[in-house]
Amino acid sequence: MTKTAWVFPGQGSQAAGMGMDLLDLPEGKARFDQANAILGWSVVEICQSEEDKLSRTLYTQPCLYVVETILADWLKECGHQPDFVAGHSLGEYAALYTAGVFSFDDGLRLIKRRAELMDSASDGMMAALLGFDRDQLAEQLQQTPDAVLANDNNAGQVVISGTPAAVEAIIGSVKAKKAVKLNVSGAFHSPLMATAAAAFQKELDTVPFSTAQVPVLSNVDPTPATDAQVLKDRLNRQMTGTVRWREISLRMPEEGIERVIEVGPGKVLTGIIKRTSPNLILENIGSLADLPPAS
Template identity: 60%
Template sequence: MTKTAWVFPGQGSQAQGMGVELQNSSIALEKFKQAEEILGWSVLEICQGDEEILSRTLYTQPCLYTIETILVDLLREQGKSPDVVAGHSLGEYVAVYTAGVYDFATGLKLVQKRGELMDKAEGGKMVALMKFDRDILNSIVSQTENVVIANDNNEGQVVISGEPNAVDAVVSQVKAKLTVPLKVSGAFHSPLMATAAAEFSQVLDTVNFSDATIPILSNIDPIPSTDAEIIKQRLVQQMTGGVRWREIMLQLPLENVTQVVEVGPGKVLTGLIKRTLKGVNLLNVETISTDAK
């Protein structure tokens, strides 16, 4: 039996103007209104405003979550549904919403808190590496304190994260074809986020999760699960643990997935999957034509 996976992009996929065309939908308008009541600011205004502001973690994450969950609702209105779900970093919160673990408002409040904690993080550095010797990279990272592989995106693309000097030391020793410092203040998905993760864990403890109606492939563990407590614990671990996206992609064929739909702005995940898996049908949903109702 063939299956469809929905995957959701995370921070870095945002773009000015995203979500604006969704205003013709009553579903979207209700979500935008609800989001403004929770956040205290307008997602649509931020998405149409200054790019620097939109790129701040504090704003990026709630904006992406809101727009991607709206797209999920609109796809469902068309009678579509996935067999498995996964999201890249922040995108995992949309996957959890899609699987019915919590409602829109609960997820948005978690994302808002997560974004605030990450936005306050200081003293870290993240650098993307493209085309390198993986064995050499793994060896150097294992021998260097205070640096980890934060995002394992595919065989030839990773992000390392940690203390600036440690990150620079790894970069200087690995002969990557391209290195790109990320515009972040903190060492996301590394042990340096332990304090933020502990605070976030306390917030999560107060939230009731339901068992998922759709299996979720997690960043911290690509083996699918529907268990509420496992899903919650994986979200806590995600803040200090790496995004194992390469392994998630390799898991998809084992789940008999033959079609992957990227739901959200951009085509970052589609590109990664295209370079990793053969024979998988790839689709993108960045917007949905809607009639005013």
Template identity: 60%
Template sequence: MKTAWVFPGQGSQAVGMGMDLLEVGQDKFAKAAEILGWSIAEKCQGDIAELSQTEYTQPCLYTISAILSDLLKAKGYTPDVVAGHSLGEYSALYSAGVFDFATGLELVKQRSLLMSGASGGAMTALIGFDRAALEDLIANTPDVVLANDNSDGQVVISGTVEAVQSVCGQIKVKKAMPLAVSGAFHSPLMAEAAAKFADILAQIQFRDAQIPVLSNVEPTDATTSAQTLRDRLSVQITSPVRWREISLYLGESGCERAIEVGAGKVLTGLLKRTAPNLQLANISNLEQLNELVR
């Protein structure tokens, strides 16, 4: 059965996530503390407001996904293709063998610090809208973009506070939810952070992937090329997350099953809407892992 592993991004965090992995993943938790200077276990058992701060959320999600991915492989499972939502792309690249755990976590650490340091923008999630009307409105409103295209009926817009408010004031939606983020992620307003991160990326050695990777910025071309994957990652911070297209690709390219590897079930929820023929599973804890293995 052709299977995709998909890895969650920011927004999937929850207090208590990963706590049943402390023993089986002790080496990675220890390595993470060494790299980060703080304990992932402590953050995951603490306050949700603190855990939801970008500089903590991203390393915690990456580490948990990496441990679960390794456990799946130890049970003899291997995906045919991998993809991740924004931050989750780093977990996908780790799972595909593009870099080792420590290298990936160092990248995630630097990315999270650059993104959390951004300011002067806003993001709002929209649910239930006329897509054509929204796209037309965005095209005619400066300084706002469609940042996360999650499904036909769920997106996130990103840009200046004024531009985001302008769009929200003119489009009829079922629900609009401002996101508690410091800046306009996945928009041109992140250009300064992206330039700094590109310099960091340039120092990292990427390996060709052992498993094809679907990128957020080019969701119709799964590749194993180290250079291509690096190039795509370098523009990810300023580019839209094209998850709806990733979902369509998985549903139309012969994939029969998708397993969300990491905290929560956001991505399987999105996949169900866009690619309803896929068999879906979540592996966010040891109990679910053992259920899958039976």
């Protein structure tokens, strides 16, 4: 049997119209209705709205979680099961749900609060660097206390986060093929999110976590874990910690994983993983049409 990991994308993978084919499934429609009752707004309406509205953190995060969990549940209905799961930033919540760590409702309540807190974070800036010198970046980050490595995606793509002055200083001092300032409300995955993380922890403390049914590779610690308290602690640190996706991509072949299925809209993670672990078989499940036949 081929060892398979399911991975779930985060913000940046959303697209207008995503998940609308899932309304053809009775289970999908029921899940959308369930989400509306928790959120107080319609996921279907937001997914069909203008791109700028869907891309607002407040809406993006719950919408992606709902679409990704419906796809994961339907994959299981078709007889497929992962051997490992992982999710990029927001995607870690869909991964934990898929591993049976918490219920759909509890996960969505966490996402709702996370999205509210992150949407209201007004301090800070984030920027993506592509084609850069990693040693030079590490040196500059060491010399710039108000900027950190937020997303270590692969050898040629990272995101830095921090105060606007610090991020601008890094962009100005590190040679890169491309530097792109991200359209986000705050310095996500940095110490500047400490206040939001403390507020989020109160919500997290109310949610019971169960032992994962399959190992989870977490953003802040890419070693496989199933222990409920370990997974909760890792999730608690995620808002201020680095997304260590390059290490997750390296870890998967070490664990004997041969195949990776990206569950959710787009192919962002597929492209990122390919650069780090080119021998993995990479597949995408972004819609009903992509679902493999029942096994």
